Amino acid sequence: EVQLVESGGGLVQPGGSLRLSCVASGFSFNNYYMTWVRQAPEKGLEWVANIKKDGSEKYYVDSVKGRFTISRDNAKNSVYLQMNSLRAEDTAVYYCTTDRGYKCEYWGQGTLVTVSS
Amino acid sequence: QSALTQPASVSGSPGQSITISCTGTSSDVGSYNFVSWYQQHPGKAPKLMIYEGSKRPSGVSDRFSGSKSGNTATLTISGLQAEDEADYHCCSYAGTSTYVFGTGTKVTVL
Numbered sequence: 001e002v003q004l005v006e007s008g009g010g011l012v013q014p015g016g017s018l019r020l021s022c023v024a025s026g027f028s029f030n031n032y033y034m035t036w037v038r039q040a041p042e043k044g045l046e047w048v049a050n051i052k053k054d055g056s057e058k059y060y061v062d063s064v065k066g067r068f069t070i071s072r073d074n075a076k077n078s079v080y081l082q083m084n085s086l087r088a089e090d091t092a093v094y095y096c097t098t099d100r101g102y103k104c105e106y107w108g109q110g111t112l113v114t115v116s117s
Numbered sequence: 118q119s120a121l122t123q124p125a126s127v128s129g130s131p132g133q134s135i136t137i138s139c140t141g142t143s144s145d146v147g148s149y150n151f152v153s154w155y156q157q158h159p160g161k162a163p164k165l166m167i168y169e170g171s172k173r174p175s176g177v178s179d180r181f182s183g184s185k186s187g188n189t190a191t192l193t194i195s196g197l198q199a200e201d202e203a204d205y206h207c208c209s210y211a212g213t214s215t216y217v218f219g220t221g222t223k224v225t226v227l
Contacts, residue, residue: 037163037218044120044221045155045163045206050214059214062118095162102151102210103168110162 002026002106004096009111012086016115020081022096022108030054033099034072034079038092039110046092050099051079064090086115121146121207121219128225129197137222139190139207145217147188151210154183154192158203166205167192194224202226 008020020036035050049060049070058070069082079096093110122140129135139152146152152170155163165174167183170190180195190209194201207219 033214035216044123045157045208045218046120047208047216047218050216052214057214061215101168102149103153103165104155104163104208105165105168105174107162107164 004098004106004108006094006096006108006111009094009113011114011116013117014087014115016086017082017084018086018113020083020094020096020111020113022079024077024079024096024098027098027106029077030074031100034070035097035099035104036070036079036081037095037097037104038090038113039095040089040092043092045095048094049081083113086113088115091115118211118215118217121209121217123205123207123219123222125220126223126225128227129194130227131197131199133197134193134195135197135224137192137194137205137207137224139192139209139219141188141190141209141217143188145209145211146185146190148212149210150185152183152185152190153208154181154190155206155208156201156203157206163206197226199226 003025006022036048051070067085072079095110096108097104098106154167157163171183
């Protein structure tokens with residue numbers, strides 16, 4: 001059974017940092033790009049970032065470039081999202097998802113990030 | 118990287134068919150046959166329903182179908198059922214390993 005389990009969310013002040021983690025199981029992790037998608041309260045989904053199978057290439061939505069960093073550790077079947085200089089508009093549920101064949105097939109349950117003073 | 122445009126809400130009676138549009142640009146929907154659709158029930162993670170515009174993953178009902186014309190993709194739900202009441206999101210490949218999602222559509226079964 002495929003499982004993606006996110007952790008690391010919480011309440012953080014504007015300008016603060018947070019590191020999200022996602023542990024994968026049930027599939028060949030190193031054969032998939034991995035992606036972070038977020039959903040602000042009562043809003044649609046937003047693609048945030050993805051990372052190539054070997055971690056050699058990373059891509060970001062413009063609004064997080066220079067502030068967020070995606071990384072992965074294939075030995076630990078894990079993908080991470082380091083979020084710095086957080087803003088109120090980064091408040092959202094962050095989902096970890098697989099990315100292969102131009103589709104997000106498997107999703108985690110999400111972790112809530114709240115940026116507020 | 119502007120969000121794709123979807124209607125905020127669509128409704129239909131049980132047994133009817135509904136369509137949800139997803140309008141992008143020539144840089145995303147219009148350039149690639151890589152539109153996917155996701156169903157999301159309240160408080161739950163999204164679920165892949167359609168990929169590559171019209172393909173269904175194993176286990177997804179054939180009542181769900183997808184198509185594309187120009188810069189607009191469409192999801193059709195036939196034989197609407199109560200369990201189809203959910204939010205639906207489209208997503209398109211936008212080049213250079215980036216993607217853009219739609220604004221989301223709430224489907225109500227009357």
